[in-house]
Amino acid sequence: MQLASVLYYLASCALAQAGSALNSRGNELNGILTSAQWSSGTTLSFPGSESFTSSTERWTIFEAPTYAAAIKPATEADVVQAVNLATANGIPFLATGGRHGYTTTLGAIQNGLAIDLSHFGTVLVDKAAGTLTIGAGVRFRDIYDPVFDAGFEIQTGTxxxxxxxxxxxxxxxxxxxxxxxxxIDALVSLRVVTANGTIVEASKDRNPDLFWALRGAGANFGIVTYATYKLQRQVNQGQIFSGDFVIPAEQNGPYFRLLEAYDGGRLSDKLSISTFMSYNLSTGVPQITANWAYLGPVEEGYEALAPVLNLKPIIGGLRVYPWNTFIRTVAGGADAYLCLDGQLRDIYTVNARNISASTYQIVFRKMSAFFDKYPTARASTIRIAMLPNQATLAVPDDETAYPWRDTLAYIDIILSWDGTNCAAAVKAGAESLGRAVRDDLAATSGYPTLAVYVNSAHGDESLESIYGASKLQRLSALKKDWDPTNVFAFNNALPIRYP
Structure with a gap:
């Protein structure tokens, strides 16, 4: 009893000290921010208010940063002032547009300042120039209709x-x-608030070294307030033929061997294949679901989808979508579920230039066993996004900082569980599975070591796995030039010298 009392007392003291530190930082930030002069549209908020929650709510709450205050600047000048005040007072900060960044390195921000860029909502299509200019608060859903209605397309994300x-x-x-x-290949120019509080333009003609670094490692170099992209004319009048499928668990072998058949450059430039290993809560069994999408005429689409149709899967739908509705409505509108904020998601990732059916079968068995052992984690999924890379490879590797242009499959291990029921044990099991499966997939990925897409990085990977060894020396030199004091230090930060 005495030991228990001592432990309770120590825990209570620790909590009290943490609360005191939070209150101290909150009071400090409150005084700093409220004493400054801001534009009329800029708003400040603090914990406990709805506006604070609106400015800080994240897509995933796993290993999340915490904030003592938030600012929603209305002008670039206010972004500059926020950066200058934070750096002058040693306050960690993070600027966000959609708050979908999920690397665990962001969790190092504690009692910091959130800079919410959602006021930067410009969406401007210049039909004559064939360009799109957007502000930092713009989400993909905001550009679909304006771009499509003007007769254009652009890469959209997933x-x-x-x-x-x-x-x-x-x-x-x-x-x-x-x-x-x-x-990044469509970028024409960027406006950037740098670590020293200046606004610069980055393009092939102005600050070209910074422009190179921003395209693949951009979170390390500043806050981008506006970006201009070159648009592309619609392919097939913007019509996409798509099929949604369910592959029963016992058919996983033939299906994964079909995926492997597209290895070695055999995936059509117009065909993308997204495969999910998940758990069907209705039937109570693991399953594989997939979306096959073809950016071309229906006749060609049926030919492209014939291999999967020959497996006789359960067909959820075969239909044509216009480009501007595809992401939001495909797979029965799964995008609405995928976009739910405030969920616990622990994510590991692997880039692969080879497709390995045998590895995917091993991973599926491990995932099935995980579902059996941890029922509260059955919302977890593994996504294999096979994305053709012809146009990606057409751009020289040294054109941008991004190191993995030859990637064929972007694989995300998305682990999610109920945080209230045996959460510690489930978390330990999820993290063990995540690392084990990542190792399995990396071993047959075709890369000599683990390679990961920086936007999906877990945060425990090496710099070489994220940024590529061939890019790091130049990146670190540019980091030293543009952010020598490491102001932008929380999103898989680069060093100022390498090696």
Whole structure:
């Protein structure tokens, strides 16, 4: 009893000290922010208010940052002032558009300042120039209709809710890599608030080294307030033929061997294949679901989908979608579920340039055993996004900082569980599975070591796995030039020297 009392007392003291630190930082930030002069549209908020929750709620709450205050700036000048005040007072901060960044390194921000860029909602299509200019608060769903109605397309990512600029800075992969390439390849220019509080433009003609670094490692170099992209004319008048399928668990072998058949450059530039290992709560068994999407005429689409149709899967739907509705409505509107905020999601990722049926079968068995052992984690899933890379590879590797242009499959291990029922044990099991499956997939990925897409990085990977050894020396030199004091230190931070 005495030991228990001592432990309770120590825990209570620790909690009290943590609360005191939070209150101290909150009072400090309150005084700093409220004493400054801001534009009329800029708002400040603090914990306990609805506006604070609106400015800080995240897509995933796993290993999340915490904040003592939030600012929603209305102007670039206010972004600059927020950065200057934070750096001058040693306050960690994070600027966000959609708040979908989920690397665990963001959790190092405790009692920091949230800079909510949602006021930067500009969406401007210049039909004559064939360009799109957006603000940092724009999400993908905001650009679908304006771009489509003007007769254009652009790479879109795989969900409607992430901030478009944030996703772009990591590379911006999506189902149309084969035709439209990466989002970084469409970039014309960026406006950036740098670590020293200045606003610069980055493009091929202005600050070209910074422009190179921003395209693949952008979170390390500043806050992008506006971006301009080159649009592309619609393919097939913007019509996409799509099939949704359910593959029973016992058919996993033939299906994974079919995926392997597309290895070695055999995936059409117009065909993307997204495969999910999940648990069907209605039937009570693990399953495989898939979406096959073809950016072309229906006749060609049926030919492209013939191999999966020959497996006689359960067909959830075969139909044509216009480009501007595809992401939001495909797979029965699964995007709405995928975009739910405030969920516990622990994510590991692997890039692969080879497809291995035997590895996928092993992973499926491990995932099935995990579902059996941890029923509260049955919302977890593994997504294998096979994205054609013809247009991506057409851009020289040294054109941008992104190192993995030859990736064919982007694989995300998305682990989610009920945080109230034996949560510690489930978390331990999930983390063990995540690392084991990541190792399995990396071993047959075709890369000599683990390679990961920076936007999906868990946060425990090496710098080489995230940024590529061939890019790191130049990146670190540019980090030293543009952010020598490591102001932007929380999103898989680069060093200022390498090796």
């Amino acid at each position: 969900a409607s809710c992430p901030g478009m600029i944030g996703l772009t800075l990591g590379a911006g992969v999506g189902p149309w890599n084969g035709v439209h390439g990466l989002l």
